[in-house]
Amino acid sequence: MGSTGFIIISIVTSLLAFCLAAWLYDWVKKQPSSNSQILKVSSYISQGAATFLNKEYRVLAKFCGVVAALILIFIPVPIWKGSFLLNLQMAIAYILGAIFSAAAGKIGIAVATIANVKTAEAAQKDIRHSFLCGFRGGAVMGMAVVGASLLGVSLVFLLTDDTTILLGFSFGASSLALFAKAGGGIFTKTADISADLVGKVELGIPEDDPRNPAVIADNVGDNVGDVAGMGADLFDSNVASMAAALVMGAALDQTMGGSKNVSMVFCYAALGLLASIIGVATARMGKNDNPTFALNSSTYVTTGIFAILTAVATAIFGLEWRIWGASIVGLLVGVVIGIASDYFTDDRKKPVQLTANASESGPAFTILSGVSYGFVSTLPALVGIGLSALISYKLCEPLGMDYALFGISMAAVGMLSIVGMIVSNDAYGPIVDNARGLAEMGDLGDDVLEITDSLDSAGNTVKAITKGFAIGAAGLTVIALLGAFISEVNVAAVEQGLVAVGEKYLNGFDVMDPAVFFGMIVGSAIPAVFSAMLMLGVNRNAQRMVSEIHRQFREIPGLKEGKEGILPEYDRCIELATAGSIHELIPAGLMTIVATLLVGFIGGVKAIGGFLTGNIISGLLLAIFMSNAGGLWDNSKKYVEAGNHGGKGGEAHKAAVIGDTVGDPFKDTAGPSINTQITVVSLVASLMSGIFLMFSLL
């Protein structure tokens, strides 16, 4: 079967995923909901989320318009060299990438803001039913994300048969992810921190108290940050990993003849989605009533199904077993990284407990302890990523040097194969978190709160694993993108007549080359500066929001006292967080792109290779550090609240709360946005490779 066959299979599988998503959506919608108080609050949340998304998408549309225009003129080849049609295809692919990802995000938010109500109400019946509402709500997002990403990649490749155009599609997805993940991250933490600061700390009213003007913004934040943001992040990684593998696979096919390698990428991606479909469709909570177990076991089942299905396909279609091995190595390492992340953020393990213990000596020790364990936690994850790259390379090396790099990209595809399941589990978190808030605001009683608390806690635990997975996958993907960048440079060099056909302009990047070294050392600062800009953005935005909350409590009579019928102006807070998050995000995004262009125009393609390498190294380090330290502080606070070291209200608790507040933008704004930042930089580099070859100082 030729590659077209596999592409059609991919398209069919992604349509299957959409069918499952539609069925799940319908199922969730059909679940009963009757509590009018909850429905009212939930309508605020869904309206708020819509406000944010609409505003975000409007700004994004302008941004994409400008970028698309630039692409039309310059990329991949300046238009005055007669490449209008090519550039037009690229611009369209770019816009499609953003639209596909945005559509998946829109679907996810739509179902999440229904599923939260259903989950809260189902908790009145029993935990198993409530779990299923939460999980299936999340699974709609999972299916939509993976379905849309595979469909988009398949269509673009089928129509253009040009992998460079595919990088344009990927860049569109990255642009969306930058807005969705970093913008949503700023939004959610602005709302979370300000709601806590005024509500819990100043006024002493409980979390999710409807008097708090920021409470709806906080719930909206869970959705736009964790559902839409995380979905866009994984959409981006998934597309980028496929695009990188296809760039290298197509180059291999061109040299070797045939279409075996391109076929393999589509085959594995389709089977990964199929495995996720089966995993999602069969997920249930067993009799032991343990939601964490249910979520994790469905992940492991999906992993197993993927391994078996791909082995069967490899045998049937006579694909390379060594490459199959590489993708399985990627998948296994993803699981290992997830488990390691779990160790550093689980409250039954030492790091969280020792940090809680250190909190007894005051907040400075909470911070020092969390920073230290966060630093230590980078070791297993980085060793895992390094080993998987090394093993998959060595495994595929006997097939030829070019296959070795292709092997790394297939390890990334393998790691991301179960991304449908990962997104489902991840979107489950904010849904049940929201459900808990709704149960509180709708006065559903302590029994229901107990159930939603237990579902919520499972969401937090699983989140550590899925985040570790996302970072590991991003790590391998960007390595693969580095390979794709070299491919692109070599293609452009032949077109520009810098080398003869069949020859290579670049084989790799020598650390001892000063341009590479310069790029590397500058590149390593970028993720740090990017995270700093986002965190300072949260700081500034939260200060604005705190003033607004103060104003409402001051100016709305009866609000503080909780007078019947008096409601705060929720929408003002939501608008403020929305406007602020976009305002704070844009300089950070532009900084990374401008830095890439500067380094490229100064040092040329070699400096850019170093720049990407520096970005990858420091980006992975900081992303893992911040995600794990943040998760650790969060759970260490919960550990104290569970009655350890003096419990709620004690000195250790105060210190732990400070740790948690520091950790919030670490784990939900800066840490996970770094993935997207690296992908954006990698894709800009690949797309600009021809231009950098033409114009650079050195």
Added chain:
Amino acid sequence: MGSTGFIIISIVTSLLAFCLAAWLYDWVKKQPSSNSQILKVSSYISQGAATFLNKEYRVLAKFCGVVAALILIFIPVPIWKGSFLLNLQMAIAYILGAIFSAAAGKIGIAVATIANVKTAEAAQKDIRHSFLCGFRGGAVMGMAVVGASLLGVSLVFLLTDDTTILLGFSFGASSLALFAKAGGGIFTKTADISADLVGKVELGIPEDDPRNPAVIADNVGDNVGDVAGMGADLFDSNVASMAAALVMGAALDQTMGGSKNVSMVFCYAALGLLASIIGVATARMGKNDNPTFALNSSTYVTTGIFAILTAVATAIFGLEWRIWGASIVGLLVGVVIGIASDYFTDDRKKPVQLTANASESGPAFTILSGVSYGFVSTLPALVGIGLSALISYKLCEPLGMDYALFGISMAAVGMLSIVGMIVSNDAYGPIVDNARGLAEMGDLGDDVLEITDSLDSAGNTVKAITKGFAIGAAGLTVIALLGAFISEVNVAAVEQGLVAVGEKYLNGFDVMDPAVFFGMIVGSAIPAVFSAMLMLGVNRNAQRMVSEIHRQFREIPGLKEGKEGILPEYDRCIELATAGSIHELIPAGLMTIVATLLVGFIGGVKAIGGFLTGNIISGLLLAIFMSNAGGLWDNSKKYVEAGNHGGKGGEAHKAAVIGDTVGDPFKDTAGPSINTQITVVSLVASLMSGIFLMFSLL
């Protein structure tokens, strides 16, 4: 003139530095001191410092004994291959490296614990005299460090004419630095944090109150951390930069004939020392009574003298102007990095002020703001290091490719040329800090305290610049060491018959080579884990010390009330901090060495090249981040204490104190120790290069 002539000039210059040191020592000693209370306290401090150094040197002696034995058996060539004499020379050079550095540290501590008394007493007369006592005390250390390092390098090279043996000397200096810097860093912060925690926070007694059992340990810590530790760190960097330049220079001389490049290294190093001698001898506080200006202007004067002297020497001896240019580029970039560090830690600039402002919203915002600005501060420093490497390479490239790398190493030599002045300024800080404490404990009155406060504040400001300088220098040095590593591998490969004479086994390290990539990604985790181990060590050690302080207040009757004649058991605290710091340091040191060996034996020399690169990138990033964030928090606390945002005792102050406590181990333990850690790893790699070539898995 041949290289022997220049070596003899270097030896003469270093003897001149010793003469100046002796004269300054004598001058400081001759200054009057009469206050018996101060003398008593000061004797505690000098005894405490001696206790620490003796214990540290004893443990270090055992450590060095073991390493020397291993060197004798294995390095550079296993002894069964008939290399006994060579290995013996290497082992002796290693031991000498440690002894020379230790001797300089011993001298520095000896004078610092006298100069503090003289500075305090001189403050009763006037600020200019008091400044001179502090500065000249520090300058003894400066001269001793640079004199001993240049003398050692010159002697070893003169006697053996073998640059590999020189790396052994450098490794000895690094081993000492690891103990002195990281061990001293743990000691000083253990004492500082516990003294503050029990004294200021729990009991509300002032800083430097003699009732506090940890107060002497705190003062001892300033000396062992900042005088001995920083001195050993810069001794290490200085030796390593010369060694790296000599390794490459000698290799060049061998190919080209003559001894021009080796001569140049000695010539510039000697002139750098001469410039520092002139700068130190002429430093005075001008009529405007501004100590910061006096310290900084003597640095700039030294810089100018170095530039002129080397230009004259280059003209007279017909040296290469391009290489002169490279060393001046290094020097200038060092100054620029220092100024950038100053921006992020100066309380007249925005970052410190905005962090103080954020403190009004609570400690979490102090931390987030400091972390963010710390991240941003990495950009100018890293761009500076990257640019200086790029420019010095490009400047020397026309002389031939091998000269290009030599150019980078000469940029490092240039940056470190004024290290005598840097160490003098740096050692000035703890002397005047101690003097402030002694003035407080000796009841010298408010006028004297005002003078010592102003001297102390100048010390803190200048420290930011010298630290930036030290990090920049370490950055260029380790790049040069990477070049030295390649040289060593190539020499070993010829000896082992892997390549023919005149051919190269390695030219560089390709990022896309999976062994390099694997090493790089693992290497990037090491500085993070190393800093985490040191910080957790401070945490644990401080907890032990706090219990000891509590015990003393509980068990010694009359201590808390300040009864006449009742003194705490100062020595118990000092012993505890000493034992704890060494206990906590050893695992961290072993971890880095074991990780290097593991990566080397698994991935071979290419993986080690990647490992060093990863180490350099993440190490520089974290070192700059932690040093600057720590300095920023420190000064932001002082800014609040100066009466801003509610001043001392307000909510913002409490938050700022928490930031300062977090920053303490950042800036005085982990941050600056990373330099040493990278150097140790680089030297282990170079020394083991032959072994890794023989035995490795891949």
